[in-house]
Amino acid sequence: MLKSKTFVKKTRSGGIMKIVREHYLRDDIWCGSEVCTECKQEESVLQKDACIESNLCSFPHYLLPDTNVVLSQIDILEDPLIKNVIILQTVLQEVRHRSAPIYKRLKDILHDKEKHFYTFTNEHHRETYIEREQGESANDRNDRAIRISTKWYSDHLNNTPTDKGLKVVLLTNDRGNKEKAEEAGLLTYSDIIVHRLLAVAIGADSTYPDLMDKHKQSALCNNLNYRHKMAQYAQRASVAFHTQLFFKSRGILNEEGFILFVRKNAIIVLIPKFGLEGTVFFENKDKPSPKLIFNEEAPSLTVEGHSFNMFDKVKVTISLDASNVQHQKIRMSLVEPVISGVSVAPSEPEPDTKRAKLDR
Ligand SMILES: [Zn+2]
Structure with missing residues (x-):
């Protein structure tokens, strides 16, 4: 299926130019899940028993992070315990535009067979592609595209007869995105919970619960930086003072x-x-x-x-x-x-x- 979009644009010289943009939508983009019997995929990336060894999430699930979560939690996504993650094309493109080093790290994870990270080309999928609405910002459009894809995955996997209660969990730091996702009945984890959930999954939370509190962590860092700076001042002043005492x-x-x-x-x-x-x-x-x-x-x-x-x-x-x-x-x-x-x-x-x- 071919979607074309026509719009006129004013050129620098003042002329009017007609632009036709073509966008191919396809029916042969598969979900990548082992539980699926609908898609005609030769090999699947996302596993059947997708359960992180975590007591926070008892049911098998696939994680679907939005762009900000990838940008801010790439360290955790790299952890060997985090597996079975869906990376949308929309997210991949946004990450590429916003941080070349993180994009590189994400590509490395995607190439790692042990990680079971799957790229879903939602922008070319007939059922998940969306057009930007009038007055909608590019950002809002992309957030909506991410929610649409999450919804599609949930429905798609629930249609599958062999499904054993597999859920798709949208990870987002964005409150607006979370609220809209909840209205649509999607599972989400927001704000610090994203961090906590992932941190618990890799066993970091059990060491020191306060460390997982964003504000306490921030206050702690400020205090450490302040003390470090003051210690340096004291050190320099002390050297100068004792040198003067010596020569006095x-x-x-x-x-x-x-x-x-x-x-x-x-x-x-x-x-x-x-x-x-x-x-x-x-x-x-x-x-x-x-x-x-x-x-x-x-x-x-x-x-x-x-x-x-x-x-x-x-x-x-x-x-x-x-x-x-x-x-x-x-x-x-x-x-x-x-x-x-x-x-x-x-x-x-x-x-x-x-x-x-x-x-x-
Ligand atoms: Zn499928």
């Missing part, structure tokens, strides 16, 4: 270091002895700036004719700048190479008595 009791130190990076107005120096990194700035508010030439390519920084390159050895003084009590910091100043007006004199070692007192 040692006065001004002269140490050897190596240049890690050069910047436009500074060099970053690593002091291997302490594993400490610090910045030597060449621009100072109180003094006139020295002549700086920064070469981004090298990279190098030339200060009053002396070039600094990465890994050059330098000598610096290290001290704690406590001028701002709220924001104490480690200061580094250049000692060697000696550059007039830039480098500072090395600090004199402090008398032992004073040092011993500070160390206490």
Whole structure:
């Protein structure tokens, strides 16, 4: 059977174009179920005893997830315990448009013979194809197509004489879809129940029931993220605090270091002895700036004719700048190479008595 749809469309240049879209509907698309005697299928995908080892669903059933359930529960659908699932062409197409990685995972499941997932080409089936109604959104049309197919499956399998009470359960997260499906007398599981049912089926629910509560789970995640962030702040602050404590009791130190990076107005120096990194700035508010030439390519920084390159050895003084009590910091100043007006004199070692007192 051929269905054709004709409509006119305005082109960009302002002309009117007539479009005829052809859609073939067929009578030879089978349901894929082992219990069916009506369909002339050579081999069936959906099993006769389709029972998940779950106490929530005692009767044999096939699951029929809508698009959102596939997108949000693909992990569970991949679980080896979940078998005998009907994937509608409508759902497959929507998933393909919305997420390439999940589409790939769904295709992998469909190819897995052990999983008994069946693709039903409802868009080409004479009894399940529907046209979009006037004023109906594409989304609503697809939801309706999914309900029509679920209904078709239920009726089709109930017509089968060998049927042993096999049911088709529509899985949907969408409240509107669920309500409409219930009006049509279809079995549905909605919202979190979808997740719970599937989670119970794979044995995740028995461990910790609260974990299955969406809001509790969300609150738990927020709390974990908050604590993690605060722990990181505390960690950084603690390192800075103890570094400052360490240098506070040692006065001004002269140490050897190596240049890690050069910047436009500074060099970053690593002091291997302490594993400490610090910045030597060449621009100072109180003094006139020295002549700086920064070469981004090298990279190098030339200060009053002396070039600094990465890994050059330098000598610096290290001290704690406590001028701002709220924001104490480690200061580094250049000692060697000696550059007039830039480098500072090395600090004199402090008398032992004073040092011993500070160390206490
Ligand atoms: Zn059939």
